[in-house]
Amino acid sequence: MKILKDKVAKLSFVALLITITAAMFYTPTASAHGEKSQAAFMRMRTIHWFDLNWSKEEVVVNDTMTISGKFFVFTGWPETVDKPEISFLNIGIPGPVFIRAGSWIGGQLVPRSVSLELGETYEFKVLLKARRPGDWHVHTMLNVKGGGPIIGPGKWVTITGSMGSFVNPITTLTGQTIDLENYNLGNTYFWHAAWYALGVLWVAYWARKPMFVPRLIAVEAGKADSLISGTDKKVALGFAVGTIAIVAMSMASTNEKFPITTPLQAGLLRGIKSIEMPVPTVAVKIEDATYRVPGRAMQMTMTITNNGDSPIRLGEFNTAGVRFLDAAVAQDETGYPDDLLAEEGLTVSDNSAIAPGQSRTVQVTASDAAWEVYRLADLIYDPDSRFAGLLFFYDAAGNRQMVTIDAPLIPTFI
Ligand SMILES: [Cu+2]
Numbered sequence: 121m122k123i124l125k126d127k128v129a130k131l132s133f134v135a136l137l138i139t140i141t142a143a144m145f146y147t148p149t150a151s152a153h154g155e156k157s158q159a160a161f162m163r164m165r166t167i168h169w170f171d172l173n174w175s176k177e178e179v180v181v182n183d184t185m186t187i188s189g190k191f192f193v194f195t196g197w198p199e200t201v202d203k204p205e206i207s208f209l210n211i212g213i214p215g216p217v218f219i220r221a222g223s224w225i226g227g228q229l230v231p232r233s234v235s236l237e238l239g240e241t242y243e244f245k246v247l248l249k250a251r252r253p254g255d256w257h258v259h260t261m262l263n264v265k266g267g268g269p270i271i272g273p274g275k276w277v278t279i280t281g282s283m284g285s286f287v288n289p290i291t292t293l294t295g296q297t298i299d300l301e302n303y304n305l306g307n308t309y310f311w312h313a314a315w316y317a318l319g320v321l322w323v324a325y326w327a328r329k330p331m332f333v334p335r336l337i338a339v340e341a342g343k344a345d346s347l348i349s350g351t352d353k354k355v356a357l358g359f360a361v362g363t364i365a366i367v368a369m370s371m372a373s374t375n376e377k378f379p380i381t382t383p384l385q386a387g388l389l390r391g392i393k394s395i396e397m398p399v400p401t402v403a404v405k406i407e408d409a410t411y412r413v414p415g416r417a418m419q420m421t422m423t424i425t426n427n428g429d430s431p432i433r434l435g436e437f438n439t440a441g442v443r444f445l446d447a448a449v450a451q452d453e454t455g456y457p458d459d460l461l462a463e464e465g466l467t468v469s470d471n472s473a474i475a476p477g478q479s480r481t482v483q484v485t486a487s488d489a490a491w492e493v494y495r496l497a498d499l500i501y502d503p504d505s506r507f508a509g510l511l512f513f514y515d516a517a518g519n520r521q522m523v524t525i526d527a528p529l530i531p532t533f534i
Pocket residue numbers: 152153154155257258259274
């Protein structure tokens with residue numbers, strides 16, 4: 121009976137070990153990013169991305185593409201999210217399907233974190249080099265310390281070719297040219313295998329002995345000391361000394377082989393240049409805003425005052441990367457992702473030009489399935505149901521003005 125118990129215990133242990141090992145190697149391919157599950161207020165009241173351009177829709181391995189555009193750091197940043205004082209311009213992709221060859225904000229290279237100001241608009245560009253073939257959803261993204269990754273609009277990009285041909289050559293500061301894709305990969309495999317083997321040896325040594333139940337019985341009988349013999353102590357000491365010796369020796373030989381090393385660079389860049397946005401000559405006052413759940417439409421009553429010197433019309437409402445356009449005023453020519461573009465999603469009760477000096481109260485409806493598909497309507501279940509977005513006004517010459525809006529949103533269920 122004791123032998124059987126012991127066998128069962130050992131088998132369970134081995135099974136557990138196999139399961140854990142298998143779990144470590146099981147990495148299913150992620151096809152989406154959960155962008156739709158990010159709280160709607162995070163997408164609507166933090167970073168407003170606009171004028172985005174994905175330079176290519178199809179790219180061959182080793183070729184590059186850029187994502188460029190602007191983002192406005194929303195003035196009414198939510199209290200529950202840390203301010204973007206330490207933020208990092210990133211790209212939202214499923215793993216390293218591209219490598220980020222460079223990123224710039226306001227023309228400045230930003231390989232590290234930056235400090236951004238609320239109420240400012242920044243221009244950015246990210247240079248990507250294709251690595252793994254497939255169809256990938258490529259998002260803009262800003263990581264904010266204390267706020268998490270704030271994801272922007274995504275567009276499908278196809279990478280063709282073969283990953284085997286991917287190269288990532290760089291020249292080190294000591295003048296050596298290496299391919300980062302497989303530099304010293306043998307070393308990585310060797311050390312993983314070596315430490316794994318050592319770990320298995322350690323486990324195997326102790327697993328030879330009676331485990332679990334017999335040990336428990338011994339401990340309960342007050343014979344815990346008898347479980348560890350003199351040989352056990354010597355072996356344990358051997359393992360400890362051996363491990364330290366391996367670390368010390370390999371460290372010494374590495375230092376000898378690579379006398380010059382620099383630590384990974386981290387730090388904060390301040391004073392990032394923002395775009396000088398002209399003070400808008402259009403003033404907008406949101407009288408009220410409701411979201412009609414059955415109609416998947418948001419309705420705003422707003423008073424627009426034109427303080428400029430040319431007549432203007434409302435052309436676009438942009439929130440959380442979803443663009444509602446009045447086709448008669450504004451069209452998209454940049455190949456913006458279809459699911460985020462409501463080409464005729466914006467209806468204005470009277471969208472004739474508002475003359476200089478004139479003020480008009482209009483009903484504006486932004487309707488599209490995107491409210492539901494992108495789960496922006498979830499906003500109505502928030503304890504602070506506010507929405508925010510950008511309005512773009514155009515004059516006859518095509519000059520554009522950007523006005524930000526921020527107001528409470530009241531849902532209606534009928
Ligand atoms: Cu995505």
